[in-house]
Amino acid sequence: MTATRFFSDNAAAVHPAVMEALSAANHVDTAYDGDALSQSLDAAFSNLFETTCEVVWIPTGTAANSIILAHFVRPWQGILCYEEAHIEVDECGAPAFYSGGAKLMTLPGRGAKIDAEALKTRLSMVRKDVHQVQPAAISITNATEYGLAWRPSEVGAISEVARAEGLKLHMDGARFANAVAFTGCAPADVTWRAGVDALSFGFTKNGAMMAEAIVFFGGSGGAGVRELKKRGGHLLSKGRFVAAQIRAMLKDDLWLTNARAANAGAAALAAACGDRLMYPVEANELFVKLTADEAARLRKAGFDFYDWGTGAARLVTSWDQDSESVAPLAAAIAAL
Amino acid sequence: MTATRFFSDNAAAVHPAVMEALSAANHVDTAYDGDALSQSLDAAFSNLFETTCEVVWIPTGTAANSIILAHFVRPWQGILCYEEAHIEVDECGAPAFYSGGAKLMTLPGRGAKIDAEALKTRLSMVRKDVHQVQPAAISITNATEYGLAWRPSEVGAISEVARAEGLKLHMDGARFANAVAFTGCAPADVTWRAGVDALSFGFTKNGAMMAEAIVFFGGSGGAGVRELKKRGGHLLSKGRFVAAQIRAMLKDDLWLTNARAANAGAAALAAACGDRLMYPVEANELFVKLTADEAARLRKAGFDFYDWGTGAARLVTSWDQDSESVAPLAAAIAAL
């Protein structure tokens, strides 16, 4: 099925190394997050990011994003984000739920990237009084919802505005691995060195089963994060099995290896798509112009993918679909 | 370690059959809960409970309890429960979080069992006006927080009051398997036939990795449950791995086999504890009078358990600790 499935990296299998790590963790240990694996995460990520990190495992990206944002804003404040950001359109209002009603304040952007100038304009439109919701955080997604990777300098431009206005900067990294694999920059360069305060580091789409990391850079995220996790029902009693997945993904940079494979698959498809591409392909998602008839022909040939509005489709590659795996689809598209 | 670990069934290993089910599920399938395993749960539980059930998998018991209760009450209403109920003292306020601020209204009870008469008295104390929070649901725990199993007639007495007052009845079944294994009644008899509207059916403590089932009896739980699950961040993108655990636990009644083993271990310990027992031992938890000195001696001998206030301890057996496994601790207690 790796040759025909392009509808979601959420549908991909779990990497064998993660499965092995689950088996290896299957012995008695302390409950919740008191176990050795959970306790090892701070050090592991501090090493990866070259700075002191506080890390909290969490089973889903929705929970990761919401808990970080609820930590950064009070209920009467706002969160600036791209107008089609995952937190805005695909999480059933989770950030409002976790924060007690904070407002998402949306911005346009090319390829789902917020622009620093647009951000300044948006901020200048907020009257500084109690009648208007005052923003307290910015959230950006890397890779973006349209598959683009943020460059450190772009993040820096956003964080400069954030700092000037006293806003926290969150990065939704559901596909952080794919973005870093593309730019080749150090994880530190596109996060805390560029001004990011906290990262939702996703592993599930990239080969894990249900494992994401909330990463606070530069010491502790402060009081409340672990309470929100418990209160939200995310403190699994056998939490070591989530930590084990993360450790497996970090070992020997499996997270990068997997992301590179998915990116390679996407790049191979991109080459076949040519002018059909709506955005540059930098990670593992392609947005492709496709008539209804063309889409039907590809589906008839067995390929599975999402329509993206009218006249377009989204193709997603996964860690188990490298350039070789996608060759049949690439050929089929080229032959349309 | 099975011979020495008695501090929590959350610390136990995952049953091999569950591990195998995870491996078997490790192929591509639809994301979230659209997969065949997730879709099979309604039928599987409907069969087990001999009535139409709507079932929603969820990774934790805290989330299961909170989502059911948030579904049954509005933010300005209340939930009646035992004064040391798990939802009251061990979930960091999760039911208040999910419900938008509903109030837990506590009751005393022997062995953590609410009494129908006390319930009536408590209800009679609520003025029917907008100044006082009006209860809309009752939550009971089976097995209780002190290890007792509810009999169908006892549940029926509670539900009779609930029906008369228009309250929904929820059962927190984190250790439902142990309770049913003890009484030997049909699962239906102690739930919907006795008036229970929804059950949090726990599998994690009983051999799964992170898998609980929200069970609504008699058709659909209604709109909102799946939205709350998503909004709470519990709709895992690879949800089939939670459903797979549940199917493994149901297969050949593994849930009952595991619970019987844990109960047998607890019964063997109970026999050794004699007058030390604070409550009858009906499930897999023992509350035992133990001086600080005695506790120290047991710990020195390698046994691990929680103190329960002063002069007492809690011992918990797990699915991998049958009567044989617990023999060393039984002997050590008898020798005190």
Add this chain to the structure above:
Amino acid sequence: MTATRFFSDNAAAVHPAVMEALSAANHVDTAYDGDALSQSLDAAFSNLFETTCEVVWIPTGTAANSIILAHFVRPWQGILCYEEAHIEVDECGAPAFYSGGAKLMTLPGRGAKIDAEALKTRLSMVRKDVHQVQPAAISITNATEYGLAWRPSEVGAISEVARAEGLKLHMDGARFANAVAFTGCAPADVTWRAGVDALSFGFTKNGAMMAEAIVFFGGSGGAGVRELKKRGGHLLSKGRFVAAQIRAMLKDDLWLTNARAANAGAAALAAACGDRLMYPVEANELFVKLTADEAARLRKAGFDFYDWGTGAARLVTSWDQDSESVAPLAAAIAAL
């Protein structure tokens, strides 16, 4: 000051008849809303609107809007509204607070009027799944944020879409009196007969001190409204003083008389503004093109008003500013 103050109808004085009503109500009566004045509101509004109404007094429009909307939607649902609606930009997130986090989903509109076609398009963009917030209510403002009055047929076009999609329709009537005074239609025609489910009927801007009415058409609004009012801290213990203001405003149609006076003042100004008008003037607000220099000259002459972005100003007339009162400002504008 009536000749120089144009910055807000919130700054106007309280009408003498309302002051007299407060004095007349100053005797002992039952607390909260059990008094005769509070109890008389259902009948008074049922008479005015020619249908059975359930009416709840409330001190502010923000609370009126929020309580109605929180009554119509669940926390995981959405509220469609104009992108600069008062509930979206001027209430510090109150609708999200009262509803437990419901999402405002904004739409463009000319003169702050939502368009039925744009509404259908917006609705068609919402995927019917648990990942996206599903709208459950529409809120429109009459008179709009830019001073336009809704015609019954326009409201009907919106409500037709609402009915087809199962959405409730709310009208924010902070300046309902001004709108009705302009169109001359029966209050019923532009509300329930056109499909409105509930109205926030404002009196404070129109001569009261702190008095608004939540009006549910066609019987009861249902359970929860009074609980939300109490829980929000709006059930004044001497509530009769709010009800008294409303009764004074209804008596001899004072609400219409006052609105007509304010509208006449606005119309007189409009005539003087000519091409400077950004929108037709239908109620008591004018949005006027004005250079910084012109604004400065008017202010130097003693007139007080808000700038509206750059190169424009907002002028608001009140019940105590009829066409005669505004003559000096009209002359000053004409002379610019």
Add this chain to the structure above:
Amino acid sequence: MTATRFFSDNAAAVHPAVMEALSAANHVDTAYDGDALSQSLDAAFSNLFETTCEVVWIPTGTAANSIILAHFVRPWQGILCYEEAHIEVDECGAPAFYSGGAKLMTLPGRGAKIDAEALKTRLSMVRKDVHQVQPAAISITNATEYGLAWRPSEVGAISEVARAEGLKLHMDGARFANAVAFTGCAPADVTWRAGVDALSFGFTKNGAMMAEAIVFFGGSGGAGVRELKKRGGHLLSKGRFVAAQIRAMLKDDLWLTNARAANAGAAALAAACGDRLMYPVEANELFVKLTADEAARLRKAGFDFYDWGTGAARLVTSWDQDSESVAPLAAAIAAL
């Protein structure tokens, strides 16, 4: 009616000086709380309390209590209070609503006074982990729900525990005037000098129409209070009319004069009640043993009051009921 009405000080009339202040304030001024009266409150209370105060007017005590408490605790934290505190049993869960779900953690107490020792015991029972809600504030009521006045030393004993545990101390002063009138202490002595961080200072029951003050001692209460007030719908657009009431109550110590009158009425009744009194009478509430037959006889004679459970009644005197006014009831009780 002043001779027969004893069911609530909420039912009393508004003092003439307050009515005059409303009339005097009835001219144009800035909207919301930008007016001179609102702006004068910080200085007025700073003078009264002999320290820098930040003061926010608010129409109800429920809102005052909730906003202060929501300011002191985060949603996952708790508020310690007496088990029959007004915030626990009479506000429809408002503190949970405003705080986003914080938990009220109740304590017993004699005459509704929390005891420092019981407080320490309760605190010692909370495990310091994320599973249990951690208290962050204590709320006491002065005068208490059973009409007792806190002495500065008693408040100091509570605040000593609060300081040691890092908890904020709130005083619900719905009848603060009556308590201070009884003890004769300086307002400062029983509040900030005794360790109180914020006070809900009630005026409505004591002769105002709808006016309470949120008082933060020792400078600013910090960010968020005014946002919560707006978000809760309590920032009246003609707010000067609330501020005017408060200024009238402070002028020439009208608040004390009124409270002394009500207390005198209560004392006169207390003398007539003798052994019937369930608690010492220190403010304006009496809890009196009264058989159903006796209650019926008093009601037949025209007196109005609440039953208090079975075999008891609550009598409340107001600012317009001094010892002379209550003579008929005193005589009637003596004659029972």
